[in-house]
Amino acid sequence: MTGIAMSGAIQFDPVRLPPEAEELRAEVRAFLAEEIAAGRFDPKTAPMADDHNLDFSRRVGERGWIGMTWPKQYGGQERSFLERYVVTEEFRAVSAPVRAHFTADRQSGPILLKYAPEAIKMDILPRITRGECCFCIGMSEPNSGSDLFAANAKAAKSEKTDGGYVLNGTKVWTTNAQNADYMIGLFRTSAATEKNRRHGLSQFLVDMKTPGIAINPIGNMAGGKDFNEVVFTDCAVPADHLLGEVDGAWKQATSELAYERSGPERFLETFYILVELARALGENPDTREAEGLGRLVAQLHTLRRMSVSVNGMLQAGKEPVLEGSIVKDLGTVWQQALPSRARDLSAFAAGSADDRAVFDQLLPLALQIAPKLTIQGGTTEILRGIIARGLGLR
């Protein structure tokens, strides 16, 4: 531990993964090798494939690797954040198709655990852990993205719904809404106050099969089909689907960010291109290629050590919002630049055509998804604003 015990130092303690996490890693690798050998997914084409794969999620659920930090009464395994970290990174390293369960595993489940009534927890959480229940996130709107607290989609009390709420408005950029069973969304329950513009937003659990929800796909420039606009028209939600404090969701949203922002998915989303770059360069790269590859590995290693450290903080019960924001800022900028660096370094690669076939196939995809990596889940500008606040500048 190298924490210098002086005030104000930025601390990323060198967390060592415990033996049980390394045992688990071996199990996860064996499982993934089996899946790949059985042809259930192929790491070399997976980045291009539709990631929504419920069968895969069910098999992951059978292993107990979804919601694995949650209490056993809700289907969890009560394992540590560091064990969850290992599962997450091993899946990402081979581009395993995790989308059907990942959102629920990472953030929707933890929100329900904290804020949902007991009956809902008992109903939904075990289904998530079995890989049978898919979530999406309803935050951005046509006129509010980074400015989350400008959200305008409304939830109004209604006599018709027995104390429940009626939703009206539009959410947008909603990944996987077309496949999701539930959304956790942010809706306006009253106007912002002059003193606190973050006031007036509440978080709701929404069953996506409720009448009054229209899901309109939005194509993206990289050919993906997972983006949607979700329109709510007099959509009724029961009273017990309000999560946490009415009008006070902004407090809930910030603690969620530490979970959302510090995971290995924030620097491994284009990792496949680094592996294929190494293959394209071959076992005897020239000095320029070796130097470029070495820098990328050093940068990746550092990001990973930082991310493990943040997960150690989560395990210790802290809310490392600042540290999580730093990891996401550095990690997303890095994974965005990675395809371009790989493109440069591969320019004169003397490897055989076989060695670079997969690289050549995946590079255009990686280059085209790169722009979104510093936008999704909190833009670079917003993250740096949070870091600046942590430094006492605002």
Add this chain to the structure above:
Amino acid sequence: MSEPDTIIIDTTDRIFRDLGDPQAIIADPGGAWKATLWQALEEAGLTLAWVPEAQGGAGVEVMDGFDILGVAGRHAVAVPLAETLLAGWLLAKAGMSAPLGPMTLALGSGGDAPSVRAGKLSGVVRGVPFAEDADHLALVADSDDGRQVVCVALAGCTIAGGPGMAGDGLATVTFDNADVVSSGAVPNTLGAEDVMLMGAAVRAQQMAGALQAVLDISVDYAKERMAFGRPIAKFQAVQQNLARLAGEVAAAAAAAGSAADTIQHAESFDSAVFLEVAAAKIRTGEAAGAGAAIAHQVHGAMGFTDEHILHRYTQRLFAWRDDFGSEAEWAAGLGAMVAGGGADQLWPLVASR
């Protein structure tokens, strides 16, 4: 994970705070503060931290030594504390006791690398920091009895060269039948690259410390400096730059800390240590370049003057990133190792701890 020894850290910090005020050093670079500061460090047992008690040192944990150097880096004070720790570590590896007083160390290479013949050392070493300040120099040299760790007195040797970017001296030292003070066989546990690895890990730790200071100084300055009627800290462009600086500082701290922790727990300097140290030296070196640029931008012309303290830190960052292998050199080595292992071993290597 062991808890840091906060007494050692606090003691080191207090000594540097009391006796190494950067403004006083700028006013009088070669002044009496140097001897006073060194004496305090020596009396606290910090200078021979990595030498076991039986060999005349303090015998602290490897990690505690790195913590001392992180604090020293934060103060960027011009005394050869890191070099003396490293020299002591090298002498102790060969079972030798270490002399008191400031030391430095060198890596010989090429045709004129020093060797011991009939008990006398001859040859040339280059890029030696603090050669003018140190009493002794430690190095690994060929001898009639194989590779040896050698301790030699610098008095009487030819020392040439300029101040280096850090201003701490960067000398070429020529030994011409110099007396060997003590020597010991290189043990099997000390690999050919180990001095380089340990030196790089040490410089990474110092850079991480100096970068933290650079961030603190820059944040304070941005809050005080007024422009267009308000502190420059209130401008988003400045905030975004300082946030980037914080990211570089965090990366440096994580990389250097992880390498130090790995060395603390390693039985020998294996490929895991190589990955950690290479990554630390590369990433802290990159952070030094990017971080210094932002810090100077925040400070404007003021930070470029010789009276402002910022340059004490940034000049050392420039110098330290060159010592014990630059980013480019380590990256070429790391890249060759990764490529040699094959693409499918890349992930297992990165996820090895």
